[in-house]
Amino acid sequence: MTPTPTPLVTFADVALGYGDFTVLRDIDLQVMPGQVVAMMGGSGSGKTTLLRAVTGQLPARAGTITVFGRDMATLRGEALRETRQRMGVLFQGGALFTDLDVFENVAFPLREHTCISEQQILERVLDKLEAVGLRHAAHLRIAEISGGMARRVALARAIVLEPELILYDEPFAGLDPISLGITAQLIRGMTDKLGCASILITHDVAESFAIVDQVYLIGQGRLMAHGTPAQLSAAQDDYLQQFLQGKPDGPIGFHYPLTPAFERWLAARRGAA
Ligand SMILES: Nc1ncnc2c1ncn2[C@@H]1O[C@H](COP(=O)(O)OP(=O)(O)O)[C@@H](O)[C@H]1O
Numbered sequence: 001m002t003p004t005p006t007p008l009v010t011f012a013d014v015a016l017g018y019g020d021f022t023v024l025r026d027i028d029l030q031v032m033p034g035q036v037v038a039m040m041g042g043s044g045s046g047k048t049t050l051l052r053a054v055t056g057q058l059p060a061r062a063g064t065i066t067v068f069g070r071d072m073a074t075l076r077g078e079a080l081r082e083t084r085q086r087m088g089v090l091f092q093g094g095a096l097f098t099d100l101d102v103f104e105n106v107a108f109p110l111r112e113h114t115c116i117s118e119q120q121i122l123e124r125v126l127d128k129l130e131a132v133g134l135r136h137a138a139h140l141r142i143a144e145i146s147g148g149m150a151r152r153v154a155l156a157r158a159i160v161l162e163p164e165l166i167l168y169d170e171p172f173a174g175l176d177p178i179s180l181g182i183t184a185q186l187i188r189g190m191t192d193k194l195g196c197a198s199i200l201i202t203h204d205v206a207e208s209f210a211i212v213d214q215v216y217l218i219g220q221g222r223l224m225a226h227g228t229p230a231q232l233s234a235a236q237d238d239y240l241q242q243f244l245q246g247k248p249d250g251p252i253g254f255h256y257p258l259t260p261a262f263e264r265w266l267a268a269r270r271g272a273a
């Protein structure tokens with residue numbers, strides 16, 4: 001009998017927010033080893049907020065976030081740093097250092113976090129560039145590569161420390177259909193090759209449904225749906241179907257929620273007028 005694998009990430013009844021604005025509440029989710037999990041939702045629904053919670057940048061205001069078996073609320077200093085080093089993050093926009101060439105961009109985390117030799121750095125970086133199809137672009141300056149290539153360089157940089165968990169924030173944004181397909185396949189391929197897990201933050205339904213194992217859909221401040229792509233596609237739910245089909249009319253709200261912070265701001269403006 002094989003033992004049940006332990007989740008890499010668990011959210012139990014988690015609430016997240018900023019100031020007096022609770023962005024998400026009652027969030028339960030799990031990421032298992034080997035899985036690619038999509039966190040989906042409209043713009044402003046709290047996807048990047050979820051990612052910040054996984055990396056420990058944003059503490060939970062309720063509930064428990066467990067990553068690699070550790071309760072994130074209890075981690076400080078060195079322990080937090082060690083936990084973060086086991087994650088690779090591809091930030092929204094995937095900013096590269098424009099004054100460094102492709103090679104040095106990917107080598108950066110190795111220079112920051114390891115003391116391996118120049119020779120080992122060279123081989124490791126070329127290996128990761130090979131994986132994203134850019135070995136022969138190692139010498140190019142960032143200004144000399146396309147947007148799709150830049151995304152792949154950022155991907156190589158996110159995996160160069162061989163993380164157990166990779167987080168991608170909107171990796172498809174602004175890509176043409178071909179680069180988009182290549183990026184999606186790379187995310188799946190990388191996860192399988194490194195034997196890690198990936199969290200894919202996106203609103204791109206078609207591309208992510210083709211490569212992920214599980215989908216969590218957030219909206220209206222909570223978890224709206226969860227399941228495999230096939231389960232969600234088959235579900236009869238107005239909110240879910242509106243999101244999946246990108247219809248403008250439906251239960252998905254357009255208005256940013258009213259908060260006490262806004263009311264205070266407005267009262268002050270009116271007072272000043
Ligand atoms: N640092 C912050 N301070 C205050 N509010 C924030 C901050 N970051 C995000 N928000 C608010 O939280 C909500 C969710 O934001 P975000 O997680 O970035 O959404 P998404 O990534 O899904 O587009 C938005 O309404 C946004 O205005």
Ligand SMILES: [Mg+2]
Binds near residue numbers: 047048
């Ligand atoms: Mg975002």
